[in-house]
Amino acid sequence: MAGVWKRWIKNSRQQELFEKAERIAEEARKHISDTDREASFSYETLNVIKEERYPSMSLPESEGGKGLSLYEFLLMQEKIAEGDGAVALSIGWHMGIMMELSQEQLWEKTSYNRLVNEVISEQKVVNRAATEPATGSPTRGGLPETKAVRRGDQYILNGRKSFTSMAEHLDYYIVSAYVEDKDTVGWFLIDRHQPGLSVDKTWDTLGMRGTASDDLVMEDVELQESDLVELKSGSKSSPKGWLLHIPACYLGIAVAARNDAVAFAKDFQPNSLDTPISEVSHIQDKIGEMEWKLLQAHSFLYSVARKWDEEPEQRNQMGAELAAVKLAVTNTANEVVDLAMRIAGGRGLSKTYAFEKYYRDVRAGLHNPPMDDAVVSMLAKQAIVEDD
Missing domain, CATH: 1.20.140.10 (Butyryl-CoA Dehydrogenase, subunit A, domain 3)
Structure with missing residues (x-):
């Protein structure tokens, strides 16, 4: 469908971005049989994603990213999905979250810089873990059953999140929880190596098996106050x-x-x-x-x-x-x-x-x-x- 694609590529920069996406798509395509059968995400594909420096591209150029416009982001995502839709959907969450954090300034600067520096320097990958078996999609308004309980100067987190795309491959999780002492929903930035975190291989679906959207389990995860990076705002959410x-x-x-x-x-x-x-x-x-x-x-x-x-x-x-x-x-x-x-x-x-x-x-x-x-x-x- 080269003729159709040419309609949407407007300049040399977009052509360069498109070619990067094409290389990711080609790698993803090589592993489809295994990832679809095993409900897994390919390490080899993730390596190519990082080699192309894709994880940092949606960040502003002033911070070391590529400053992708929405148009460019979608152009790349669509091309990656031609190779494997599961790969595109999975990495798309990370890309969109970084775009959201940079544009909407949802976090304190220290917390934001902590994550951005690692995304730029090491191409680390993050996703929000919000959906739960009992509440369904958070867009329907259900409160998370995952709870953060204050204990001295720490929070103790317990709960389970479903639909965590790339769960085993993420470097950080942004986990929603009911924060008892604040009586609201908050988000914690958690390193994948934090004790008490585990991935339960539950993903066994009809489609999009290659997203490896397994359950993230938290058992007495000890977190610092600084790990609470975001609190639910009372104002209406802006369009994303x-x-x-x-x-x-x-x-x-x-x-x-x-x-x-x-x-x-x-x-x-x-x-x-x-x-x-x-x-x-x-x-x-x-x-x-x-x-x-x-x-x-x-x-x-x-x-x-x-x-x-x-x-x-x-x-x-x-x-x-x-x-x-x-x-x-x-x-x-x-x-x-x-x-x-x-x-x-x-x-x-x-x-x-x-x-x-x-x-x-x-x-x-x-x-x-x-x-x-x-x-x-x-x-x-x-x-x-x-x-x-």
Whole structure:
């Protein structure tokens, strides 16, 4: 799909970033069979991610990063997802969190610099651990059952977090907990080597197996006051453009499925035909439908990303728009992969081809926040208010 990609690469810097993402995608692709079967994340892929200095790229240039714009970030994420969506989604959390911390200044400078210095110098990787078995997605408002109890000048942390992407490979965890003495939710920055931390290999899902999103378990983890880096604010959360890495990931999976479907159609010629199936009208109809769906999805995703980058004064009003992108793009990605499966026919169900993995992985996008029902409700309420 080189022609389509050229539409979105606007300059030499973006071309250079794209090529870095391509190298990560190529490495990720080599390990798909193992990571999908074992529900693991590849050390080799993580090494290439760090060699390309990707973990520090979303930080400002003044701090030693690359100062990625949202547009550039999504461009790279989508390309990595073509290689393996699980790798893109996993590292996308780290990249987005670093972008959020630098732009929103959520932490005290000392705590922020402590993490940033290690990300820049050693390409260390971090993720938030927020979801819990009992509360579900934190976007639904449930309080964490993980508790931090004050004991002298320390906090003692106990709890379990699910859906911790790259759990065994992270250098730091940013863990949410109910902080008893402050009667609110706080976030602790915890080194992976802290005693009392362990990873329970629970990840056994239909799709996105390669994210290795196992449970993080905390048993009497002793933390310093300085490890409490963030407290829940009483004010309404501002829109987060970096979360568009989610639809970008699933769009990358759809592009990979499209590419394989077109290649399959051009190569496959049953003995009942004198030509490859790419010459059959109903196959061409499906290819054409994939194309216009992908064009729509790309246009929506990248036009909103450009707006975020070029009109920062509009960001606080972009919540519904960002949510709509996620809904539209992830659903379109599912539709494109379904069409690719129909082109491949019964062969698409075989593990000889990648189609069945695309099909399993892309469905996970429907379960990443924000959920479709929440987005539809948000858009409806906005329309009603605007029409008053």
